[in-house]
Amino acid sequence: MLATHTRTVFYISDGTGITAETFGNAILAQFDIRPRHVRLPFIDTEDKAHQVVRQINHTAELEGKKPIVFTTLVNMSVLKIIEDGCRGMLLDMFGTFIRPLESELGVKSHHRVGRFSDISVSKEYSDRIEAINFSLDHDDGQSHRDLSGADVILIGVSRSGKTPTSLYLAMQCGLKVANYPLIPEDFERRQLPPALVPHRKKIFGLTIDPQRLSQIRNERRPGSRYADLVNCRNEVAEAEAMMRRSGIRWLSTTTKSIEEIATTILQEVRPERLQY
Amino acid sequence: MLATHTRTVFYISDGTGITAETFGNAILAQFDIRPRHVRLPFIDTEDKAHQVVRQINHTAELEGKKPIVFTTLVNMSVLKIIEDGCRGMLLDMFGTFIRPLESELGVKSHHRVGRFSDISVSKEYSDRIEAINFSLDHDDGQSHRDLSGADVILIGVSRSGKTPTSLYLAMQCGLKVANYPLIPEDFERRQLPPALVPHRKKIFGLTIDPQRLSQIRNERRPGSRYADLVNCRNEVAEAEAMMRRSGIRWLSTTTKSIEEIATTILQEVRPERLQY
Structure with a gap:
């Protein structure tokens, strides 16, 4: 398995992770690399966050390279555990844009998970x-x-x-x-x-x-x-x-x-x- | 029409704009606002970029508020025209992450449009x-x-x-x-x-x-x-x-x-x- 790729990309979300993966794929399509993709959906508890950290760090050790970690997490305590613990390159896709939007819109974001509630x-x-x-x-x-x-x-x-x-x-x-x-x-x-x-x-x-x-x-x-x-x-x-x-x-x-x-x-x- | 929303969000892409809209929707779902959505796909020439600038600025004037402008543009000359000319809040979804990735991966991105070439x-x-x-x-x-x-x-x-x-x-x-x-x-x-x-x-x-x-x-x-x-x-x-x-x-x-x-x-x- 390891022979076919040299770097792993993680997509981490409280929800399905589909947005994270769609967006991350589009970004990575701009590079001539063939990373391994790992989507980790439904990461909605601190326990799961700690597991994710272990998985990322294990991969970092195996590959000798920082994994790329795209997140679309709205739960701040989950995000913080991953931010603090993981030895990957963290790209916080939500936070990056939500903070400037909060100031432009003059309202706070509500940190609710997913767009599919009450189906x-x-x-x-x-x-x-x-x-x-x-x-x-x-x-x-x-x-x-x-x-x-x-x-x-x-x-x-x-x-x-x-x-x-x-x-x-x-x-x-x-x-x-x-x-x-x-x-x-x-x-x-x-x-x-x-x-x-x-x-x-x-x-x-x-x-x-x-x-x-x-x-x-x-x-x-x-x-x-x-x-x-x-x-x-x-x-x-x-x-x-x-x-x-x-x-x-x-x-x-x-x-x-x-x-x-x-x-x-x-x-x-x-x-x-x-x-x- | 204007009565039902107070702010317009544009999604601008050289390709279909689906990634831009998927991602932008997920971000905006974090806010209790009901903006009007305008997807502008296939913006792949400087002429079209100038048209986009006019459309955004017209909206800004009508609404008296900065439109939110999500872009997934890989053509730098198109992006620059919009960056320089538009009176909206520009959120460059690709550039924001591609630059740090270039330095982590140690390679340049190739600025090719879309993930669907040679179908x-x-x-x-x-x-x-x-x-x-x-x-x-x-x-x-x-x-x-x-x-x-x-x-x-x-x-x-x-x-x-x-x-x-x-x-x-x-x-x-x-x-x-x-x-x-x-x-x-x-x-x-x-x-x-x-x-x-x-x-x-x-x-x-x-x-x-x-x-x-x-x-x-x-x-x-x-x-x-x-x-x-x-x-x-x-x-x-x-x-x-x-x-x-x-x-x-x-x-x-x-x-x-x-x-x-x-x-x-x-x-x-x-x-x-x-x-x-």
Whole structure:
């Protein structure tokens, strides 16, 4: 194990540690190093803090290098134990920004753990679950029901990235997303699927480089007509022509991550639900 | 619009701005304020930087208060324009930590944008898409195929939180997650679904408070036997008894967010895929 990395990064949180790890990863992506990652969530007692100190110091000794320790701790007594005891490089992600914010905002922070308290009575949370269910029920053109309730409707040829994008927008943004495959029938009719026409303002198209599409489809159904490059070229050309004719905004997913696709869609469609 | 908030928070990034917003949200959750959020992604040219400065300063004037400006910019010339021009409170989330890290690590950061470059050739990325597809195909007991390929198998009564948790673990952690409802047939047989038995080490159970379960099911099918409190009590008791008998680890999702459930599962199951 030790041979593959030379340094350990700890993410320590009173909550899930997801914020700490997301942020720490983004920072470390700025360096050409391959550290070992250790997330230590739910560190919410002094006992656990002492355990963490032992673990960090043990690693420091083994590796002969200071571990990098990102913390998002709001419990001050837990933080102090780690600050005082650990022989790592401590990066206190909350304190660093909370102190200047307290003085700018003129209020004290309340040191409450996590953003997920009282889930079972949170409207935001039940909306999120509802969005996930809606998006699953409306995946791949399964249902035309309640399209007026959709925040976004994605269209595109099969395997252009509609499903992961829909689920991401539901999961992370609480949006109800329907997605519809564009199929040969639509191309022959040279029109959008009729059920979608009244909702044009919410429609966004995904397209993809035919070569990449053929590669993806070949993983799913090797050697099929579905995956054939000529067929992929044809489908993509038809889909793009239709979107252009119908005035549908679209982007190419070929080199984009789900996050980048989702962010661009939010910029373009500007769902009402997110206007606050 | 202005009446509902008194302060605007900007999240500015060369990339999607998701890291900036996730982190900024976590910080601001420590304060009892309700600011307006504005995410400005893909700010990757000096022109866009000047536009951002104008937008921030316009807001500062309207509100008569310094906007809070979280940045995760790696392009130094873009950052400098915003630093120099904006009349907001600038919190440079990257620079603040990258400088001390450069000196601890003894290397310079490379100022490359985003963590999502070259998606179409990234193994990690195609694994993630594969995980999402696997988890969709194995949602709600749809398939017994290739269970040996699953990283985690979730079980629990209908509406205990299996589907959102599966999709979260696939989307955010790249894990292949199958999920199976425990149904009356299983309770009568008093045994785990036979297809799952060989994979016991990967199984994790979700349970839920019967009252909460009844409430959730009533939203879906009002007044049904499925949603009836007595029935919910019975199903939950049977499911918990079965998990106890079979030595399956489990948790109650009643007051937990998807993130908290997922984090606990990762701690308990420790999927091999994530051991690095």
